[in-house]
Amino acid sequence: MKKKLFAVLLVLLMVVSVTGCGSGNNAGTTDETGGKKETKAKETVVRWNSGTSGNVLMTIAEEKGYFDDENLKIEYVSADANSDAMTMLATDKVDVVSNAGTSNPLQQIASGIDLTIFGGHMVTGCMPVVAKKGTKWNGPEDLIGKKFACNPSYFAFTGAIMDLGYDEPLEAVEWVSFTDYNDALAAVVRGEVDYALMGTGQNYTVQNMDEVEVMCYQSDIMPNYSCCRMESQTKYVEENPETVESILVALLRAQSYYETHKEEAVKLHAEKINAEEDYVAAYMLDEHYNVNVDPLKNSVVRAWGILEKTDFLDEKAKDTDIEDHVNTELYTNALKTATEKYGKDDPAFYEKMQTFYDENNL
CATH class of the missing domain: 3.40.190.10 (Periplasmic binding protein-like II)
Structure with missing residues (x-):
C-alpha cells in the first residue's frame, strides 16, 4: 500500500514539475511528435495612411512577408487629401502617415502639434x-x-x-x-x-x-528635396520604439528588393492601387522617382528654413528646433539590425544605405 501511494505521489510530482517548467516561460509548446513549437508574440497593428497613390515599399513588404516577419499588421486608413491625413494623425485616428509630403508635417509641427519624422517614402517624386x-x-x-x-x-x-x-x-x-x-x-x-x-x-x-x-x-x-516623410505623433514614437524600428527594418528589406525588381514592383503596385501598369510604369520606371526609407534630416531642416523665410510656418516656428522632431536613432538601429540579419543577401545595398545616411543626416 505504501509503495502504491509513493508511486502516485511521484507521478504527481513529475506532472507538477513539468507543468511548472512550461508555465515559467512562454517560449513554446510541445507538438504531437514531442518537438518544440515556438509561440509567436502578439501581432502589432499599425494604423497607416499611405495616400491615394499608395507606397510601393509597403506593397512589397506585405507581398514578400516582411511585415509578417516583424509581426506587424498594417491597417490602411484612407483620407481624401494630405490635410485630412495630417488631421487624422493629430487627432490619433492614425498611427503613421507616409505620403503627405514634407511641408504639411512641418507646418503642423510649427503650429504646435508634436510630431516626429522617423523615416521616409519618396526622396523625390517624379514631378x-x-x-x-x-x-x-x-x-x-x-x-x-x-x-x-x-x-x-x-x-x-x-x-x-x-x-x-x-x-x-x-x-x-x-x-x-x-x-x-x-x-x-x-x-x-x-x-x-x-x-x-x-x-x-x-x-x-x-x-x-x-x-x-x-x-x-x-x-x-533641388536634388533630394524631400518629397514625402514618414511621421507619427511623438508620443507614439516614444512609446513604441520597437514597433517603429520593426517598420523600418521591413521597409529597408522592401527597398532592397525594389531596387532590383522594379518591373515586378510596377505590377505589384498597380494591382495594389487598382491602376493600369502603364500608368504606374510612367513614373516608377523614371529616373526622377526615388524612394528611400532614410529620414533625410538635412533636407527636412533645409525645407524648414525655406518655409520659415517665405512665411509658410506659424510664428511659433522661431521657438521650435526642428531637429528635435526628426528621430534618426531608430532608423540607425533599424539599419544596423537589417544589415546584420539580411546584409549578406545584398551587401552593396546596405553599404549604400549607410553612405546615404551619412551624407543626408550627419
Whole structure:
C-alpha cells in the first residue's frame, strides 16, 4: 500500500514539475511528435495612411512577408487629401502617415502639434514642370516674372528662386494655385499660365499629350528635396520604439528588393492601387522617382528654413528646433539590425544605405 501511494505521489510530482517548467516561460509548446513549437508574440497593428497613390515599399513588404516577419499588421486608413491625413494623425485616428509630403508635417509641427519624422517614402517624386510644346527652358530663372501654376509652399522652387538672389521669391514669380493638377494642366493648354508643376501621378497623361512637354522635374531644381516623410505623433514614437524600428527594418528589406525588381514592383503596385501598369510604369520606371526609407534630416531642416523665410510656418516656428522632431536613432538601429540579419543577401545595398545616411543626416 505504501509503495502504491509513493508511486502516485511521484507521478504527481513529475506532472507538477513539468507543468511548472512550461508555465515559467512562454517560449513554446510541445507538438504531437514531442518537438518544440515556438509561440509567436502578439501581432502589432499599425494604423497607416499611405495616400491615394499608395507606397510601393509597403506593397512589397506585405507581398514578400516582411511585415509578417516583424509581426506587424498594417491597417490602411484612407483620407481624401494630405490635410485630412495630417488631421487624422493629430487627432490619433492614425498611427503613421507616409505620403503627405514634407511641408504639411512641418507646418503642423510649427503650429504646435508634436510630431516626429522617423523615416521616409519618396526622396523625390517624379514631378514634372510642363509648358506648351516648343517652350525653351534654361533653368529656374525662366520662372521669374512668369505665371507658374504651383503652390509656393513647394519649397524646392521658392528655395531655388532665393538661390538666384531674390529675397522675396513670392514676388519674383506670379504663383497660381490650383487644387487639382489636371486643372493646372488645362490652364497651360489654354495659355492661362506659362508653366505648371504636375504631380507624380500625372506623368502618364503628360507623356501622351501633344500640346505640352516637360521642361524639367522638381528634383532637377533641388536634388533630394524631400518629397514625402514618414511621421507619427511623438508620443507614439516614444512609446513604441520597437514597433517603429520593426517598420523600418521591413521597409529597408522592401527597398532592397525594389531596387532590383522594379518591373515586378510596377505590377505589384498597380494591382495594389487598382491602376493600369502603364500608368504606374510612367513614373516608377523614371529616373526622377526615388524612394528611400532614410529620414533625410538635412533636407527636412533645409525645407524648414525655406518655409520659415517665405512665411509658410506659424510664428511659433522661431521657438521650435526642428531637429528635435526628426528621430534618426531608430532608423540607425533599424539599419544596423537589417544589415546584420539580411546584409549578406545584398551587401552593396546596405553599404549604400549607410553612405546615404551619412551624407543626408550627419
